Amino acid sequence: MTTPVTSDVSLSATHSEIRQQPGAWRELRDGLVRRGGELAAFLEPVLAREDLRIVFTGAGTSAFIGDIAAEALRPVLGRRVDAVATTDLVADPRGALAEPLPVLLVSFARSGNSPESLAATRLVDRLAPQAHHLVVTCNEQGQLAREHQGAAGSFVLLLPEQTHDRGFAMTSSFSTMLLAALLAFDPAGLGAVDALAAASSSLIDRAGEVEALLDSAPHRVVHLGSGPLKGLAQESALKLLELTAGRVAAFHDTPLGFRHGPKSIVDDRTLVVVHASADPYTAQYDADIVAELRADHPGRVVHLGADGGFAVPGLDGLPDGLRAVALATFSQLLALGASVRQGCDPDNPFPDGTVNRVVQGVRIHELPVR
Numbered sequence: 001m002t003t004p005v006t007s008d009v010s011l012s013a014t015h016s017e018i019r020q021q022p023g024a025w026r027e028l029r030d031g032l033v034r035r036g037g038e039l040a041a042f043l044e045p046v047l048a049r050e051d052l053r054i055v056f057t058g059a060g061t062s063a064f065i066g067d068i069a070a071e072a073l074r075p076v077l078g079r080r081v082d083a084v085a086t087t088d089l090v091a092d093p094r095g096a097l098a099e100p101l102p103v104l105l106v107s108f109a110r111s112g113n114s115p116e117s118l119a120a121t122r123l124v125d126r127l128a129p130q131a132h133h134l135v136v137t138c139n140e141q142g143q144l145a146r147e148h149q150g151a152a153g154s155f156v157l158l159l160p161e162q163t164h165d166r167g168f169a170m171t172s173s174f175s176t177m178l179l180a181a182l183l184a185f186d187p188a189g190l191g192a193v194d195a196l197a198a199a200s201s202s203l204i205d206r207a208g209e210v211e212a213l214l215d216s217a218p219h220r221v222v223h224l225g226s227g228p229l230k231g232l233a234q235e236s237a238l239k240l241l242e243l244t245a246g247r248v249a250a251f252h253d254t255p256l257g258f259r260h261g262p263k264s265i266v267d268d269r270t271l272v273v274v275h276a277s278a279d280p281y282t283a284q285y286d287a288d289i290v291a292e293l294r295a296d297h298p299g300r301v302v303h304l305g306a307d308g309g310f311a312v313p314g315l316d317g318l319p320d321g322l323r324a325v326a327l328a329t330f331s332q333l334l335a336l337g338a339s340v341r342q343g344c345d346p347d348n349p350f351p352d353g354t355v356n357r358v359v360q361g362v363r364i365h366e367l368p369v370r
Helices: 007-011 013-019 021-047 061-077 086-091 115-127 143-148 172-185 187-205 207-214 228-243 280-296 320-341
Strands: 053-057 081-083 103-109 131-137 154-158 220-224 249-253 270-275 301-304
Touching: 007 013, 013 021, 013 320, 021 131, 021 154, 021 172, 021 187, 053 061, 061 081, 061 086, 061 103, 061 172, 061 228, 061 320, 086 115, 103 115, 103 172, 115 131, 115 143, 131 143, 131 172, 143 154, 172 187, 172 320, 187 207, 187 320, 207 320, 220 228, 220 320, 228 249, 228 270, 228 320, 270 280, 270 320, 280 301
Parallel strands: 053 081, 053 103, 103 131, 131 154, 220 249, 220 270, 270 301
Antiparallel strands: none
């Protein structure tokens, strides 16, 4: 049984935090312009090492930031850039850090209090021959920020205070940390921030149009994306799962990978969102799966960010990493609408405490000496 969205949703922190993103991005840009010299002074000598391994890390949504950023920045930097979730790094540190290379660990953390975030930095310090840390966080008072603020070999990039989301799910924290990482390593993107903010604002203005996609009461939603947009597809699926407390099943894949079995989940109550790539070559594969799915399930496919689909003005000419920052607004609005229709409180979809805003119940074990 679903319920219609009421005006009460406008009182939620999640509602406000989705809508504050354009302003937060502009504030981030202005802060990076002011602190650009400090950040460059930290990064330039570290990046000068040809054998350096850059590792983006985080857990859950923060891990997906790393997935997007690594895919986006690898061709820009022309060097090795990896994404390794803290949950993988902590569970198998010797596997994740098997190569004896210096590491720049870029940690993403909304609160900075997740046990894995702290453990990951300490394991890198212990196992890498040389470790440097760029901490991207929304919480100045978090343990991660406090541990690395002023520490040798560390730089804490603190985001605007309002991005420390009060709602259960990461929304403005996700997009602003992603944008911060992209701009930190590629300052050429600073000039695109106004376009991203305008694109997000246009999606917010069309929230009713986004929500109308739920009128057919889909019981499954699939997000597809390639390259940097694969990470956005993962995050989009997680946002829906979180805000509906799992009442709407959400999946993710790539347009090419989806045919290899996962496509079997599509039925007449499945909504598929294909995140359109700006790369003309990659976009052909997006268009192919859209055409294939529309032939079988008319009206059940959204081609997000594509001309002739659910177009988002102002993103022309921008690479997929930056596009992901703005397109995330669509998925957040879709998840928010689904949450309320399912009778959930978007700020607290798990009132029984089975899933928490900051992960609980994680015990960090001591790594034996070898």
